Amino acid sequence: MIPFNNSPVVGNELDYISEAIASRALSGDGPFSKKCEVLLEQLTGCKKALLTPSCTAALEMAAILIDLKVGDEVIMPSYTFVSTANAFALRGAKIIFVDVDAATMNIDPECIKAAINSKTKAIVPVHYAGVACDMDSIMALAEEHNLYVVEDAAQAIDSFYNGKPLGTIGHFGTFSFHETKNITSGGEGGALLINDSKMLSRAEIIREKGTNRSQFFRGSVDKYSWVDIGSSYLPSEIQAAYLYGQLLKLSEINNDRRNSWNVYASKLDDLAVKGLITLPNISDFATNNGHMFYLKCESLAVRTALISHLRADGIMAVFHYVPLHSAPAGLEFGEFYGADVITTAHSERLVRLPLFYGITPDQLSKIINSVRGYYKQEHISELY
Missing domain, CATH: 3.90.1150.10 (Aspartate Aminotransferase, domain 1)
Incomplete structure (x- = not known):
């Protein structure tokens, strides 16, 4: 049987995983996580890339960062994976599904325009099959109505819109490193791309269970504490080591x-x-x-x-x-x-x-x- 998918293996993953194991430091945000984030920042030009356990987790972080409240509305295509909607429904938002363009199966900007009202908080374009949505039209609508744009670029690493890397055009972008994607961090994984530097400090806090631990380790504060809502959005170093090998071969x-x-x-x-x-x-x-x-x-x-x-x-x-x-x-x-x-x-x-x-x-x-x-x-x- 020819399988639908084979998880990519490039041959260097075990070397990096062995290096991570030998370090005896396997929790998140270690050396391999930072190496991966640097590579992603170089690849995309985003302000900051943060590894996450999945693209789902990255979308959940974005939903927290835009301060979604119960009753807010978020516009997205209905033709997408459940995580696109779940992340925002978890914050109490109402999901407004709209139609797609027949040629690309990407969200139709004219349908977005018709669906915007006073309750709309964000637009979530999904770059289906790694092919860009019409981002100029979407960003123009977002600017006109003061809306956030979260790019679901789960399938779109190293894909571009008019020369701009997908995931870097909206306020946030999200990648997936699931085993079905072009590259993987060992079966599961993701990344949040932050394109607005004002969001970086809070993103680090949310990712570290709502604590200012990252600031503490940089010496910005003398102790770390619980300062915001958050969750455990850190992949392990073994996942990051696997991903590092794949990023080098992207x-x-x-x-x-x-x-x-x-x-x-x-x-x-x-x-x-x-x-x-x-x-x-x-x-x-x-x-x-x-x-x-x-x-x-x-x-x-x-x-x-x-x-x-x-x-x-x-x-x-x-x-x-x-x-x-x-x-x-x-x-x-x-x-x-x-x-x-x-x-x-x-x-x-x-x-x-x-x-x-x-x-x-x-x-x-x-x-x-x-x-x-x-x-x-x-x-x-x-x-x-």
Whole structure:
């Protein structure tokens, strides 16, 4: 079976993990954490990067930092992972889901504009598949209405919007280092990017369980105490050591993934020309970090049949998010504003093909030939 995902391993991780173990200092915010944060700051140009146990934790920190209150509203796409909404619902905010753009599956700025009211506190654009949202339009709306922007860049490390690294355009950005992402810190992990230096001091406090411990170790205060709300948002040094090895190889990993992405796109393009499938779209203002390759079938029935066909050929392909506004918790903690023209209809058509660092040419050929073989079947017309 060709797996949908293989967690990336570049070969240097054990050396750095062994170094961390030998130091006998394995709790968070140690030497490897700081090395990773420096690399992320150099990569993105953000004011400060803080490692977290997950992208979920980074989003939760952002929700605290913008001082969300019960009754505040936060606008985001419904087509996203549950963590995007959970982080803000935990602070008592009402989640306002809006529609996405059909070409990119990213949040539609016109739908954001229509949903803004006096209760709106923040916008959370999600850079789906590592491809940028229309950030100029989103930031203009945020400035006009004095709103925070938290970029959910979970899939978007080393991807850009008009030359700007994703995660650095809004007030905050968040990365994921889960095993399904381009790079990982050993299965779980994340980072919060802070783009407003005024937020840095409080971010350190929130991350250290609400204490000013970081200031104490820098000698800024003579003792540390509980000074704010917070939680334990520190990954271990073993996680950071694993991530450090991967960050050093980020370009190699992403180049490999982009090459595979390009093979898919070129070998399946004729099916798109015939109108049998729709391929991913990379906007002129965006770059592609090779995070995900998906195609859209003509209908839910075709998607179901295609996934079954691929699995019969020993290939694990999957669909993606079920829109949050249709989930029980989505109905309880939020609502969909406007018409759901694209979100549900297009999410039901989307199939993700296997894509991971080190996928072989033979594996790619098998997957492509299986997809093409499915569309050669005589009975395919019965599903339309």
